[in-house]
Amino acid sequence: MDVNFLFVSALNGVVYGAFLLLTSLGLSLVFGLGRVVNFAHGALYALGGYALADVMRRAGLDYWPALVAAPLVVVPLAIVMERLTIFPVRNRPEIYTLLVTFGVSFMIIGGIEYAWGTGTVLIATPRPFTGTVSLAGNQFPLYRLFAATLSLVVSAGVFAFVQLTPVGLRIRAITDDRDMAESLGIDTKWILTLVFGGAAGLAAFAGALGAPIFAVQPEMGTGILLDSFLAVILGGLGNLPGSALGAFIVAMTKSIGGGYIADWSVAFLFLVVGVVLVLRPTGVLGRGRVA
């Protein structure tokens, strides 16, 4: 076994895992709170990439201010989307929100194609993170390392918010027992809307952060949506620490699998997910909901 190659594959997995963490946390929060299976999450990721590109072009901003601005553009749109489409069906069976968000995702992608066309937009790697760094004799892009680090920092911030703030306390209360939380006077409707907006912001931030690596095109959220769902299911629906672990399991499996058994890597990933779910139906940390 080539140790060098294993090291590079593992590092790729950690980097991709950090990206996946951002999108998975958002999905997990929205499901844990409102039992909403948000199929539009990938489209919001793509919208983040386009918001970045558009802000850079129209406002003439550099990458870094645009990275901050892009999620701020997407969050209000997501809140409006939630109020108009998901809120009316929130108390119905989960299949309704699944179908609604599925349709909304097509509408968002269609809107993107109408506004920006179907072509791919390249975003140059921002300074000062152009170039590569040598790690154990391997050249690795500096920007990927930076983006992964920033993803981890933002994710840590999300965890801290949920664990340490009064709003976070309300979020956890609603996740544990929504009816009890309502009876104690917590305004669950607005908390759910704000969390949806926050999750959209995380997805959009991930899209903007990944733009210099993966390029910006209308279908860019499809792959990461699937991986995010796998991460959330692996970790236990609604379980944040579980989703984090799930994100890295998915990323490492894809990266190392892609390195050693490329044509079978997707099948291998689903095999891993299947085995985990058979052995731990409530997720790897065993604390998520089964249904």
Place this chain on the structure above:
Amino acid sequence: MRALRFAILIMTGVTLALAAGVEAQESLKVGVLTIRSGPATPVGDDILAGIQTATKMYGPVLGRSVELVVEDSLWNPQQAVTKATKLVQQNRVVAILGTSTIESLALLPVADRLGVPIVTSNSGSAAITRDRCSKWVFRTNPDELMSAAALQSLITGNPRLQNAKWFTIGHDYPWSRLVAGSVKGVKNLKYAGETFAPLDTSDWAPFIAQARTAGATAVVMPVTLGTPLLQFIQQAREFGLTNDAVLVAPIGLPDWLVDKLGDTSTRVMSAGSWAAWRYEDQEPATKQFNEVFYQLNGRVAGMQSLQAGAAALMLYNAITKAGSTDPEAVVKALEAVEVRTPVGPLKFQAGGRQAEAPLFLGPYESVAPPRYAARFAQRVEAFPASKSLTVTAKESGCNLK
């Protein structure tokens, strides 16, 4: 009573004469069945623009203006058949242009029922004009086996490539394996390995890592043309692979992709583009096409535009030669016609449906000063069909009834 009958007779005669006159001025409808929505839309855009350019260049056919009737295939076989049927039965087109592999393969089983010539310029699958050939379906672009021959010739003709350590990174579908096999088939070549990524891959890091670990100094990349190829090349540069290895594109790069890559495109070599606008330095028809294309579209003509334009010109010349739009007569004329097109002189192989089309090898380089707003383009070395199409139609498996 007699006067009334006479008046009716006169009016009938005048009406018939007017109808004949109207029919003579009616436009000649040509169907364009291509991709108009979804991620592959840029391909359809280029194809349509090429056909429109050729239509403007050629002018009226048989004294009639050409009307292009465009339908979206949605890059889907069932839709392709539905839309082709509509074009023929409702719109009464005399021929169909613009198809890619998916549409061409879908139309083969129904070509007899459609009963009009179909001239494809963007279909790589060899079967279309070999073992699955149809009397009605013609192809102007080189097929995948011709491209494989050009790739092998590029390697053997270039000492740097012949002595390189080769690696294949492609998508997980049959064409990639065909390309890998072509490279492996070169005598005395050092082949370091291969890897085939799932079709939805956007992060090429694990696959690039394999090539680097193998010490590759030449990487052939049978990756789907479009965004995936753009992502791959950009990430290969990101990881420094382009510093250590030359990237070889089996059928070249579309010019819109070259434009987006900018300077990065100079790290790529084409092993057989289907067309190249810089062929204008050798072929006047290419220059004429480029100028009209630029006037209409404000950008340089990419290989899919040039090829589509060539297909349209072959069709219009055939209809003119046939002297009518009768499908059988046009098919006969297509078999015999020889035309100077934007890809050079073209004719279809005797007894077959494959055009004896050249391929264009060479690296990408900067164009200074820019021409047709293009700052980077492929340097052109034509690889003639006599070297890539070395079997007769019958030997290739094409038996036309």
